[in-house]
Amino acid sequence: MSVEDPWKPFRDVMQNPWEYARAWKERTRGKVVGHLLPDVPEEIIHAAGALPVAIEGAGIYASHAQAHIPGYTCNHAMGALELGLRGDLAVLDGMVIPYVCDTTRNLFHIWDRCFPDMANEFLRIPKRIGHPKVESYLTAEFQRFAGVMQNLTGESAGPDRFVSTAALYRKSRARLREAYDRHRQQPSVWTADRINLLTASALRADRAEHLEWMEALPWEDHTAEDSSSRIRLYVRGKVWDPPGILEMLDSLGFIIGRDEIVTGFRSIEQHGESSLDPMETIVRSHLRRVPYPGYHIDPAQAVEGFVARVREATAAAVLLLNPKFCEAAAFDTPDLQVALEKAGIPSLVLETSARGVSLGQIRIRLEAFQEMVSGELP
Ligand code: SF4
Structure with missing residues (x-):
């Protein structure tokens, strides 16, 4: 496939995922299934x-909802x-x-009443992911879900298809992890904004087509870059919100060392084992993934695990992107900040929402954080 700008297909999907889905549907006569993040097994x-x-509501200004x-x-x-009520999701x-x-x-x-x-x-x-019966419970739930999906499409997902x-x-996620690695080596080409473009569009495009597009990216360019003056950041949050924040982080000289964003590294971190039954792999990947803030784990374990991941990523600072009105995200935040302070790792909490949070304010706070962290670096 010859593409002048190799990043364009990814941008096109993200600019209008519904149009992409409509064209896919016309071409294949297949069904389109939306899923709210996180952790629905694609x-x-x-x-x-x-x-x-994937349906992402952050950044959408709500008037009907x-x-x-x-x-x-x-x-x-x-x-x-809001996306549903204003008709964007009619393709689903x-x-x-x-x-x-x-x-x-x-x-x-509410959804079921609005869209019958x-x-x-x-x-x-399962919320209690440490429960001794969690694996058998989740296997049964995912098998039930597989049956529901097969009833919807009228196709049987036999063992070969699975x-x-x-x-x-597995192949797609491996390529996406490679892109993340490139971000740390060549952050001016593989910017954080572009990496997000790749991972977010993978959650919306036909995966085989997406993999083809990825092959056209500049993998052969190994030009070395001096990224030592950049600040390696660890980010916890739901999605990259507000829209535009990654461009901001790129321009302020940050590198995303690792993140727990559900459309980010968290969505691709699991390698999956080819030797296992596919359903077993999906279940195990779910249970091994960094726990989403809404899941119940021992609070001390949650804090220790978090600090250990930050250390492992050799991050110089932590950014907590907390969605406004999200109790799950806010609940752990004070404990995480205290633990980070004890560990000597600076952190910043940004509360995000399309309602009442300005990009200008966020930029000012990030600039101040960048200056503070730069001053602390050796
Ligand atoms: S309240 Fe928090 S955990 Fe629940 S959907 Fe909103 S962002 Fe996600």
């Missing part, structure tokens, strides 16, 4: 022959509902909402 949707499309959902709802949920045949917090549980019921023509599914992800889907996703 492979199960793909193996049933449908196109999984406020009539259906309380005003103190996070923008992730409210923005997703189905929608999957995972149980990660009370907000998503309530959203599911869509095949809506509530995925009951194996080839699992192989495709």
Whole structure:
């Protein structure tokens, strides 16, 4: 495939994911299934022959949704509902909402009433991920979900289909991890903004096509760059919000050493084992992933694990991107900050929302943080 600007296909998907999904649907006659982040297993949707499309509500200004959902709802949920109410999601045949917090549980019921023509599914992800029976519970829930998806598409995801889907996703995630590595080596070409473009579009495009586009990227360019003056950052948050924050981090001289963003490194960190049954791999990958803030784990373990990951990433500073009105994200924050302070690692908390948070204010706070951290570096 000859593409003048190799980053363009990814940008096109992100500028209008619904148009991309519509064209895919016309071309393949397949079903399109939206899924609210995080942790809906895309492979199960793909193996049933449908196109999984991640729905991200952060950054969407809500006007219609406020009539259906309380005003103190996070923008992730409210923005997703807004997208549906204003007609952007008309291309969806189905929608999957995972149980990660009370907000998503309530959203599911509101969604089901607002969009009765869509095949809506509530995925009951376990909150107690350390429970001794969690693996068998999750296997049963994912098997149930696979059955629901097959009923929707009318296609049977037999063992061969599942194996080839699992192989495709393994390959795609390996390439995306390579792109992350490049960001740390050549941050002026493989900017944080571009890496996000790759990972976020992978959650919306046909995965095989996306992998083809990735092959056209400048992998052969190994020009060495001096990135020693850049500040290596560890980021915790739900999505890259507000939109434009990555460009800001790039321009202020940060490098993303590692992140826990659900559309970021967290979505690709698991290698998956080719030797296992695909369903077993999906279940184990879910349980090994960095726990989402809404899951229940021992608070001390949550804090220790977090500081250990920051250290492992050799990050010089931590950015906590907390969605406004998200109790799950806010709950651990004071303990994490105290632990980081004890460890001598500076941190900044930014509360994000499309309602009442200005990009200009965020830039000023990031500039001040950058100056503070630079002054502390040896
Ligand atoms: S976990 Fe937080 S950001 Fe995610 S849906 Fe729940 S309240 Fe919103």
